[in-house]
Amino acid sequence: xxxxxxxQIRSQNRxxxxxxxxxxxxxxxxxxxxxxxxxDAALTGGVxxxxxxxxxxxxxxxxxxxxxxxxxxxxxxxxxxxxxxxxLIKAAQRFNRPVISLIDMPGADASAYSEHHGQSQAIAEMxxxxxxxxxxxxxxxxxxGHSGGALxxxxxxxIIMLENALFSVASPxxxxxxxxxxTDINExxxxxxxxxxxxxxxxxxVREGPKVLENIERAVAKQLSALNQLNExxxxxxRQKKYLKVLEAGRE
Amino acid sequence: MSQxxxxxxxxxxxxxxxxxxxxxxxxxxxxxxCHQYLRLTAQQRLKITVDTNSFVPLEFQRKTNSxxxxxGYAEKLTExxxxxxxxxxxLAGQATINGVSLMIGVMDSHFMMGTLNTEVGRxxxxxxxxxxxxxxxxxxxxxxxxxxxxxxxxxxxxxNTILMAKREFDATxxxxxxxxxxPTMGGVSASFAFKNDLVIAxxxxxxxxxxxxxxxxxxxxxxxxxxxxxxxxxxxxxxxxxVAREHLRxxxATLLKLHQRG
Numbered sequence: 007x008x009x010x011x012x013x014q015i016r017s018q019n020r021x022x023x024x025x026x027x028x029x030x031x032x033x034x035x036x037x038x039x040x041x042x043x044x045x046d047a048a049l050t051g052g053v054x055x056x057x058x059x060x061x062x063x064x065x066x067x068x069x070x071x072x073x074x075x076x077x078x079x080x081x082x083x084x085x086x087x088x089x090x091x092x093x094l095i096k097a098a099q100r101f102n103r104p105v106i107s108l109i110d111m112p113g114a115d116a117s118a119y120s121e122h123h124g125q126s127q128a129i130a131e132m133x134x135x136x137x138x139x140x141x142x143x144x145x146x147x148x149x150x151g152h153s154g155g156a157l158x159x160x161x162x163x164x165i166i167m168l169e170n171a172l173f174s175v176a177s178p179x180x181x182x183x184x185x186x187x188x189t190d191i192n193e194x195x196x197x198x199x200x201x202x203x204x205x206x207x208x209x210x211x212v213r214e215g216p217k218v219l220e221n222i223e224r225a226v227a228k229q230l231s232a233l234n235q236l237n238e239x240x241x242x243x244x245r246q247k248k249y250l251k252v253l254e255a256g257r258e
Numbered sequence: 259m260s261q262x263x264x265x266x267x268x269x270x271x272x273x274x275x276x277x278x279x280x281x282x283x284x285x286x287x288x289x290x291x292c293h294q295y296l297r298l299t300a301q302q303r304l305k306i307t308v309d310t311n312s313f314v315p316l317e318f319q320r321k322t323n324s325x326x327x328x329x330g331y332a333e334k335l336t337e338x339x340x341x342x343x344x345x346x347x348x349l350a351g352q353a354t355i356n357g358v359s360l361m362i363g364v365m366d367s368h369f370m371m372g373t374l375n376t377e378v379g380r381x382x383x384x385x386x387x388x389x390x391x392x393x394x395x396x397x398x399x400x401x402x403x404x405x406x407x408x409x410x411x412x413x414x415x416x417x418n419t420i421l422m423a424k425r426e427f428d429a430t431x432x433x434x435x436x437x438x439x440x441p442t443m444g445g446v447s448a449s450f451a452f453k454n455d456l457v458i459a460x461x462x463x464x465x466x467x468x469x470x471x472x473x474x475x476x477x478x479x480x481x482x483x484x485x486x487x488x489x490x491x492x493x494x495x496x497x498x499x500x501v502a503r504e505h506l507r508x509x510x511a512t513l514l515k516l517h518q519r520g
Contacts, residue, residue: 121468137421153414175414249415252412
């Protein structure tokens with residue numbers, strides 16, 4: 007059931023992006039700040055090695071306990087976080103580095119601060135920049151990821167999801183409030199890893215359990231080595247075709 | 259009451275509550291008491307924007323999507339289609355403004371709050387692609403509450419795929435202009451609405467990413483009275499200008515003239 011799944015991925019014991027970051031990468035160097043407004047704690051960004059390849063990492067932090075969650079704004083990335091991400095993506099483009107995002111966020115920050123500093127523009131910029139990136143990019147959904155705020159991190163060549171992770175247009179509660187149904191909304195609107203794999207949006211569903219970190223590593227290595235074979239134009243085309251194919255799939 | 263018109267029906271202004279006769283609204287649908295606007299239908303917007311009889315709609319083959327089976331959604335669509343006489347929440351085509359040819363898209367908030375779904379997204383992608391093929395400038399009138407929940411992830415994916423189509427249009431070096439009208443929110447605001455070359459807001463329009471109810475629920479911020487109005491955005495440097503409805507046509511004509519390519 008969707009409600010059990012939500013409880014699980016929102017629990018304080020859920021695997022965090024920090025744990026995954028520490029396990030997957032070596033020589034991580036954090037890059038702070040958007041150079042204008044500040045440094046958003048909800049997003050850890052930087053450069054690291056995956057095996058021997060330099061990659062750019064964008065990790066959304068949610069926090070395990072109440073104090074951390076407050077510090078990280080519960081994983082709701084603010085306008086400053088998107089501007090920081092944008093800066094890192096542009097550097098990745100210049101140095102031809104793959105971009106790997108680790109997603110666990112209910113959505114983008116909703117506050118007067120973000121609105122007054124251009125939350126819409128920042129998300130739109132990041133969406134466009136990720137779509138135009140001529141190096142590989144990949145998103146890994148660890149917990150939930152909703153709305154355009156999550157899509158900005160997931161406009162990527164490959165999407166990997168943990169088996170209990172969710173990716174939706176809005177939080178399942180918000181969708182359910184508008185779409186009135188007695189049954190599980192996932193039945194009508196795909197948002198779980200397996201349902202999204204079925205429609206071709208998700209490339210790899212990662213088994214959870216004691217070996218989850220090894221499983222994530224294996225999935226990333228497999229997908230990245232495939233993407234490393236593609237040239238710049240092929241990467242842009244592959245990304246574009248992937249999304250259009252998902253949209254065309256059910257039409258007749 | 260003898261000084262009041264005897265023809266037409268009376269309605270209440272949703273902004274000030276004043277009683278307004280149908281004839282007093284005028285073609286700009288502006289309240290004679292508080293000077294606020296009513297939301298326009300796509301047809302009304304076209305009428306006050308483009309040269310008379312110049313609009314030629316793009317033709318679309320209708321398709322149904324078997325993946326969209328949310329209970330009650332089909333009925334809702336039919337009801338909206340019958341009420342608005344539109345097939346979906348956007349009209350798109352070619353037209354002229356003061357003789358200058360352009361591609362134009364107009365969203366309609368009367369059709370399921372102008373929400374972005376697979377069909378609206380497809381029309382907008384085709385609009386960009388056609389503008390690219392015909393080497394024409396493009397104007398988008400935005401009126402949308404954001405992504406349409408009833409189409410879930412398929413609505414969300416319009417945000418990035420429209421930007422991909424826009425990227426190809428940008429290669430033509432023709433100008434693209436957004437006119438943000440009431441309302442411009444959520445997944446539309448955070449996608450093509452703010453990515454066109456010029457971003458103009460219509461006076462009094464509500465524009466933002468998150469809705470005020472959501473902001474109040476998730477942050478302790480006290481919201482100023484003019485929060486997320488066109489004027490608020492101008493003050494914070496987020497839009498190029500705020501233009502009154504009655505001046506928009508002339509303003510757009512000037513912009514098109516300034517961006518004409520030899």
